[in-house]
Amino acid sequence: MPKIRVLPDILASQVAAGEVVERPASVVKELVENSIDAGAGEIRVEIERGGSARIRVIDDGCGMSKEDALLSLERHATSKLRTSADLAAISTLGFRGEAVPSIASVSRFRLVTRERDSVAGTEVLVDGGRLREVKEAGCAPGTSIEAGSLFFNMPARRKFMRAESTESAHVEHQLRLHALAAPNVRFRFEKDGREVFDLPPVARALDRVRHLLGPESASELIELPVTRGNGVSIDGFVLPAIHARKGRRHQCVFLNGRPVEDSVISRALAEGFRGAVAEGMHPAAWLWIDLEPHLVDVNVHPAKREVRFHRPLDIRDAILEAVTTALRPKPSAAIFDAPAVAVSGAPTSRPTYTPPPRQTVSPRVWTPPAAVQVPLPEAALIPPRVPEETTPPVPVSKAPPFRQLGLLHQRFVLMESEDGLVLFDPRAGRERIFYEKLLSGREEGVESQGLLVPELIELEPRDHELLVREREALAAAGVELESFGGNTVQVRGLPACLGITDSRAFVDLLIDELLHESTPGSRFAFERVARLLARRQAAGVPVRMIETTALLDSLFDCELPYCAPDGRPTLTEFSIRELERRFGLEKGP
Known part of the structure; x- marks a missing residue:
């Protein structure tokens, strides 16, 4: 030894x-x-x-x-x-x-x-x-x-x-x-x-936030009321729920002047936005927390990024109170429909408007003109020789023989299979179809539609570096952008197949998709962007029963028909045996 x-x-x-x-x-x-x-x-x-x-x-x-x-x-x-x-x-x-x-x-x-x-x-x-x-x-x-x-x-x-x-x-x-x-x-x-x-140097933290955030987003800041109690003081700002993102990169928390990361604070912020932010999304926030030093241990992480609170519930309650108070809708002045009053104080009658009576108009019916008898030569009376028609082969569907039953909440298609009940998610199916179509046309690239006026977007340093690094893969997916100096990018074109109207929101979603992938590097960048485009393309398409058969045929022409690009199932089956077990109808041995 x-x-x-x-x-x-x-x-x-x-x-x-x-x-x-x-x-x-x-x-x-x-x-x-x-x-x-x-x-x-x-x-x-x-x-x-x-x-x-x-x-x-x-x-x-x-x-x-x-x-x-x-x-x-x-x-x-x-x-x-x-x-x-x-x-x-x-x-x-x-x-x-x-x-x-x-x-x-x-x-x-x-x-x-x-x-x-x-x-x-x-x-x-x-x-x-x-x-x-x-x-x-x-x-x-x-x-x-x-x-x-x-x-x-x-x-x-x-x-x-x-x-x-x-x-x-x-x-x-x-x-x-x-x-x-x-x-x-x-x-x-x-x-x-x-x-x-x-x-x-500035006297107010708000001025520093505005300087770093930019005028567009800074105009939407919601100030939190100063909340004090139990040795805790909370101050800060949040952005509306529409700016929520997948990660916590837009949450800046400062405890006694120290930048920190803590799950208690993040959960309290998410709870304050409950009902306004989707599951898995995190609101953008800037919080300054002053706490008595003996109530927190800042010596639990080698780089001092994480802390441990002695009374975490006090922190949670203070943040939750500040956020819910700031987001609470302001009471508006009530508007009363009072009768008009004359100068003498007696109510006067208002002139009433009586719409004119509707005139019933009988709809016009188009009648085709009478056929005109035109004498034809004898040669024209002989029917022409029709060549033998060769009917094209009918493509055989690879989809299993499902029998469609109906729609569930205008979202899922209920079908009967040989073994039980099948739930089909048409949106997930469309994502898989569109995703594999993008991958098959990767060499040609996705058609890009140029913006009439290129949009300038100010980003955080790490987000800007990521987009610039992946710009070749983005260009192959139809997103044309370039650096415009500093942390600003210029968006010149977006995928024509999506019909995007809000380029800023689309770029924010794109950044979230790229940042929260487990596999970094430009080698997989196109697949990540293709997943986002497929999700965006399928999101706005309504679910119709009449389209289910054709959609299933296209889905089962894909290499992986049973899952969406992000791994979600496209079809889920409940066997008869499982249904019987759920209803207590299992047969004894």
Whole structure:
């Protein structure tokens, strides 16, 4: 059995970095949190090649002395905690003392800092966890940390990094979250020498949300009433139910200034929209929750994304009360049909309108003219020789011999089979037929109908990166779009077979479909888009009994007739034996 040894400090830091530093966005998150804790009024973030080449975070916070700068590179060194009692009431963002040494152990690290009252600052250089140089430096008050060549000494971790555009999108998303969490701080972001955004400090969180959301969606924001009680304070905004999406990407929750993810909060939001949002959809929301520090444990996740509440029901009730109050329809002034009153106060009679009597008009009947007798020559009286007709072979249906019984709630077709009762979902059947038709014509592509006026749509960074990455597969499916600068895309054409009128809603559905597939990558992108198009094409078609036979014939010409593209069944059979068992009519042995 191998002997137990104590890990070297550098290796221990690299192991810790596996939990703290997942990708460049993790580095930005940890450093920005330290800058906010340092009281920064302005934070500037610069990245190159998605953060893999260089990440630089500059702030104008309190800065550090030389001794503190060196201590910040030691593991478990922090200024946020003193005793174990402090761990039960954490009010800062960074408190573990692992972020800076972990980042320094997997990058070429440079730290420049100066306190406001100091004449000179301090510069510290570290290569892969090894201290290389410490010297005085001239710099502005605050701290500047640069991490270059991320994971240069850990090639196994470096090869798992995504494309530069993907990593840049995650960095920008993380910065937007912190900008919403701290609206009183100015945030500047530069990517490959180009400024992406410059968010000035604002007094109200609403102004920051409007800036990041865009004017179109910001005009629909519904403000939640401030709700307080049991040590909890809830404030924020939601969008109408029509903006609900499959995932929780449009839910931004900030607990005591910290971006968090929690199922209690998500369920409370969904419950507040109950009846207005379909099952599996999640409303868009921005929530700021202030909670007494001893009522929450923020130390349950290595990256501090998840938290644990001591009284989760209090959080749920506060969110539910705020959401239901905001969505409650406002009482409108009652309109009374009072009689008209003359100047003297006596009621006057209103002139009544009497419609003129209808005139009954007998319908016209078209009568064909009398046939005209035209003398024909004798040759014309001889019937022409009719060639022998060859009747085309009648195609044999592959569908089982079902006997149609009727419609159930204008939604399902009831049929009788040789073994029992069959329920047929025509919409699921149409999806399968249309889906396989799209796959068979994949090489030619789906016909696209150009928009008269191309529509510009502002997206989130990760959504924009996804659409741009998959634009070739989207073009094959009839969706023509291109990047228009920043996080804006220009939609130039949509599938002609769908008759889409709201391109924005269609693109939102498309993003949801692409984001919530378990198999990423452009190889399967066309199949994902084809599923969405098939669902959209089948959604608006009414169910008619007269079309069932032809629909079944087309369905059983498909390769997989028994399931829709997303796996839902197209037909469900209840055997006679199962029905007898349900009604207690089973025969004894």
